[in-house]
Amino acid sequence: MAMTKQQARWAMAKKGFLDMLPLNLAVLPWGILCGSLAIQRDFSVLEALLMPLIVFAGSAQLVAIELIANNASLATILFTTFIISSRHFLYGLALRDKLKLLPTNWRYGLGFLLTDELFALSGHSKAFVGQLRLVYALIAGGSFYLFWLLWNVTGVIAGSYLPDLTHLGLDFAIAVTFIALVIPTIINLPILVTVIVAGVLSVLFKLMAFELDLVAAALVAMYCGYLTDRLQQKNRSKSDNIMPVLPEKP
Amino acid sequence: MTLLTIFLMAVITFSTRYLFIHPRLPVRLGAKMAKLLSFSAPAVLTAIWVPIIFVQKGQLNLALNNPYLIAATFAILAAAKSKSVYLTMIVGLISFVISRYMLTL
Known part of the structure; x- marks a missing residue:
């Protein structure tokens, strides 16, 4: 209904x-x-x-x-x-x-x-x-x-x-x-990297009493996640080029 | 004076929230920027909760008998397994209360 x-x-x-x-x-x-x-x-x-x-x-x-x-x-x-x-x-x-x-x-x-x-x-x-x-x-x-x-x-x-x-x-x-x-929400490697970097840096920055601790940790973590994603895509397109395309099974 | 301060604070908190959703702001996000920003939620939220677990009164606490750490571990397992917010909270809070109680005996 x-x-x-x-x-x-x-x-x-x-x-x-x-x-x-x-x-x-x-x-x-x-x-x-x-x-x-x-x-x-x-x-x-x-x-x-x-x-x-x-x-x-x-x-x-x-x-x-x-x-x-x-x-x-x-x-x-x-x-x-x-x-x-x-x-x-x-x-x-x-x-x-x-x-x-x-x-x-x-x-x-x-x-x-x-x-x-x-x-x-x-x-x-x-x-x-x-x-x-x-x-x-x-x-x-x-x-x-x-x-x-x-x-x-x-x-x-x-x-x-x-x-x-x-x-x-x-x-x-x-x-x-x-x-x-x-x-x-951790469904892939880039997000996992983001979470780990954010966790480690936020603790470090907090201990250093760095005022922009949260934002700085988050920004670096986001960039690390982004780089991981780019790296994965590069590797994927590389292996796509090297691997011969297998004929489909009947 | 305090009233003026509070009013100006409100202007600041609202502006920081509203600025980038204003349509006339000349900011256009490309595909790369959008990808980068797709990691903002896990990044910021993690940067909020992890220090609560490991930093207490300005001191690093990596001890295995840190009740925050014990309960967070159980909560992470529950979240990964169940993906349920309510179940994760129940598991986390119960293990927190129990480990705090046991460790102060």
């Missing part, structure tokens, strides 16, 4: 919600930390809420709260925010050819919602193509926005009553979610 348009949309919305749900739950400790840290550092409730509402970026929020509380200069705060957010350039570039075609409102909306988490769910070759996949992206990205807000509000209300959940090992939740999303 064919689904009606309405049912198909509903099914995609549900899939978007369920696919994002693990990520929505995994960021609970950070959301609460962001909210409660803002209150502990003497932010007003309005300021603490504007962070998730309009900045909407976990790591940038955390770092900026500490910088603002320590009276860092505006230039320092904005520059740090820029460095932490620079990985988003990669997401925009990777999705450019699909998202640039969208109507203005969708483009602004999904652009605003383009977090690490939504990008992680955008790997499908036809992501954002067609109305149903847009519904999927909107519900996935939108539910992440609402959950992020919810956890931040919880942190604002709880203030200092809750212990720092990120030191309880709850940061493992985000790691295991990304493991679950990345490992099944």
